[in-house]
Amino acid sequence: CLDPLGNRGLERKKHKEDDHNDYTQQDNHYTGNAANDDEGASSDATEGHDDEDEIYEGEYQGVPAYSNGKPSHGQVALGQPVSDSLKGRKELENERQADEEELAQQYELIMQECGHGRFQWQLFFVLGLALMSDGVEVFVVGFVLPSAETDMCVPNSGAGWLGSIVYLGMMFGAFFWGGLSDKVGRKQCLLIAMSFNGFFAFLSSFVQGYSMFLLCRMVSGFGIGGAVPIVFSYFAEVLAREKRGEHLSWLCMFWMIGGIYASAMAWAIIPHYGWSFSMGSAYQFHSWRVFVVVCALPCVSAVVALTFMPESPRFYLEMGKHDEAWMVLKQIHDTNMRARGEPERVFTVSTHCQYALIPPVAAVYYGLSVWFPDVIKHLQADEYASRVKIHNNERIEDFTFNFTLENQIHKNGVFLNDRFISMKFKSVTFIDSSFHNCYFEDVSSVGSFFNNCTFVDSYFYNTDIDDSKLLNTRVINSSFYHNKTGCQMTFDDDYSAYWVYFVNFLGTLAVLPGNIVSALLMDKIGRLSMLGGSMVLSGISCFFLWFGTSESMMIFMLCLYNGLSISAWNSLDVVTAELYPTDRRGTGFGFCNAMCKLAAVLGNLIFGSLVGITKAIPILLASSVLVGGGLVGLRLPDTRANVLM
Numbered sequence: 001c002l003d004p005l006g007n008r009g010l011e012r013k014k015h016k017e018d019d020h021n022d023y024t025q026q027d028n029h030y031t032g033n034a035a036n037d038d039e040g041a042s043s044d045a046t047e048g049h050d051d052e053d054e055i056y057e058g059e060y061q062g063v064p065a066y067s068n069g070k071p072s073h074g075q076v077a078l079g080q081p082v083s084d085s086l087k088g089r090k091e092l093e094n095e096r097q098a099d100e101e102e103l104a105q106q107y108e109l110i111m112q113e114c115g116h117g118r119f120q121w122q123l124f125f126v127l128g129l130a131l132m133s134d135g136v137e138v139f140v141v142g143f144v145l146p147s148a149e150t151d152m153c154v155p156n157s158g159a160g161w162l163g164s165i166v167y168l169g170m171m172f173g174a175f176f177w178g179g180l181s182d183k184v185g186r187k188q189c190l191l192i193a194m195s196f197n198g199f200f201a202f203l204s205s206f207v208q209g210y211s212m213f214l215l216c217r218m219v220s221g222f223g224i225g226g227a228v229p230i231v232f233s234y235f236a237e238v239l240a241r242e243k244r245g246e247h248l249s250w251l252c253m254f255w256m257i258g259g260i261y262a263s264a265m266a267w268a269i270i271p272h273y274g275w276s277f278s279m280g281s282a283y284q285f286h287s288w289r290v291f292v293v294v295c296a297l298p299c300v301s302a303v304v305a306l307t308f309m310p311e312s313p314r315f316y317l318e319m320g321k322h323d324e325a326w327m328v329l330k331q332i333h334d335t336n337m338r339a340r341g342e343p344e345r346v347f348t349v350s351t352h353c354q355y356a357l358i359p360p361v362a363a364v365y366y367g368l369s370v371w372f373p374d375v376i377k378h379l380q381a382d383e384y385a386s387r388v389k390i391h392n393n394e395r396i397e398d399f400t401f402n403f404t405l406e407n408q409i410h411k412n413g414v415f416l417n418d419r420f421i422s423m424k425f426k427s428v429t430f431i432d433s434s435f436h437n438c439y440f441e442d443v444s445s446v447g448s449f450f451n452n453c454t455f456v457d458s459y460f461y462n463t464d465i466d467d468s469k470l471l472n473t474r475v476i477n478s479s480f481y482h483n484k485t486g487c488q489m490t491f492d493d494d495y496s497a498y499w500v501y502f503v504n505f506l507g508t509l510a511v512l513p514g515n516i517v518s519a520l521l522m523d524k525i526g527r528l529s530m531l532g533g534s535m536v537l538s539g540i541s542c543f544f545l546w547f548g549t550s551e552s553m554m555i556f557m558l559c560l561y562n563g564l565s566i567s568a569w570n571s572l573d574v575v576t577a578e579l580y581p582t583d584r585r586g587t588g589f590g591f592c593n594a595m596c597k598l599a600a601v602l603g604n605l606i607f608g609s610l611v612g613i614t615k616a617i618p619i620l621l622a623s624s625v626l627v628g629g630g631l632v633g634l635r636l637p638d639t640r641a642n643v644l645m
Helices: 008-016 089-114 119-149 159-185 186-204 210-224 229-235 243-270 288-293 295-306 313-318 324-339 362-385 495-509 511-525 527-547 551-579 582-608 615-632
Strands: 025-027 031-033 275-277 284-285 389-392 395-397 404-413 414-416 420-431 434-436 439-446 449-451 455-457 457-463 472-477 479-481
Touching: 031 159, 089 243, 089 324, 089 527, 119 159, 119 186, 119 210, 119 229, 119 243, 119 288, 119 295, 119 324, 119 495, 159 229, 159 420, 186 210, 186 229, 186 288, 186 295, 229 243, 229 551, 229 582, 243 288, 243 495, 243 511, 243 551, 288 295, 288 434, 313 324, 313 582, 362 551, 495 511, 495 551, 511 527, 511 551, 527 615, 551 582, 582 615
Parallel strands: 389 404, 395 414, 404 420, 414 434, 420 439, 420 449, 434 455, 439 457, 455 472, 457 479
Antiparallel strands: 025 031, 275 284
């Protein structure tokens, strides 16, 4: 019985220059044509048991000796192998390819013998936490963006950098960590990458300056950029071929769980502005910072859990560490057998591989992901503006305002001896109005301005009314004391904040049906059929956005689009894992993921610039790319039969 690693095949790869056997397959066993009946012919490095034992640990076959000495000069002895020096480059390459295919086939049979059980499920949940962290990172950007830019007084010229800088960090991180994982190992790289993410994500919640915050989030993105390339490479290498498509698709569900977690936490934490403390005016810790800390918890959990998992045995084999690979495979086998209550069994083991790069359509996905919420916000703003109250030529004298004024425009008004105390201006504009002998105390204003107004003999105490809100306004004989510094986050009853997070929660939850369908059908209908079909259906659903004129309609289309498009993402992950050989799988996956993040940046810029201008260009662009890419995907050869080369 051949040892589990098929080490006759491995020995051929490891000691090609000493190879003197031709191998044939008989009854699911491999035997050498050259006789080797001598029990002492096995390697001294052999470590195993006798015939009655069940498992052999790392058996290496010896090399038969020449029977008649050296052949004469310039000749090759009959029955003796041809030296590598006498072989052509093409012949050597063909033999190397044959060795790779033999190793891949034997490894596939070994994984089938190990079965799918407790070990794979343990690794499934550990890697799921890492993938969940990636989903959280993407959603954190959008959720903290408004609050962070307001809290740090970011001017309009700097707004939007947070989203782009995080994606750029993820882009470079995907390529760097993916390539490094092919050199030093899946587990080691993932541990370091996740540690980068967790530390700098946690640190970003405490820094006060916007520049330092951007730096921390960029490095955090750089760390989490390694999650997707390594997680799928790692998990694919401990799955048998018949289980690979289904369980990689189930693993994708953790990205959705990360989005749901981030949406729920944002919904529960950020609008509660009372969850904050300050140390003077120099240090402010508002609720959005609490949210950032909470969102780092999945990453920390992943790092702790990952320390208890072994390295990928397929990676060990590629590095020539056969003993280490054997120990991990034995651990997988024993863990699964013990969980089933079955005795340990002897491993009995008795292709052409295609390499391709699926072109990413991530610009469409990420672009629409930005465009959808912004369009909804635009519709909300239009509806909000339609309810504005306009006051013309009013005259108010000796009156106390101690309540909130919201969504109003005051034109040509006159305010005499009025008091504005402990009140708020929310989206209020005063135009061509005058204030005489008025008193302002503890006043907060957001989205409010005084345009071409006049203040005479007025007094301001503890307000946030400054030059940025006094547009073309004259201030005569008026005083300002103890003005509020920083940007004020004051609306603890802001319904729109709850609504934005709830819409994102619904959009993320809509991914669940698509995840289930892709997991159940991935191995039945094929990866490329799933990819192409999902893209075509997503493109069709995207086209119907043209007819979305209401907020509820856009939310429905967002959920439909997310549900249909997730199958394409899952298929892309499975295909990428199966197309690349082990020594380039992390690099290839990292490159693909880096291009996705670059496309995300471009999509954000293109689609974001068109919000409120036109729907035609985003809709037609997205629909045509999705449908066209889907039709191409349907014509590509499937990868279900591929072994991990």
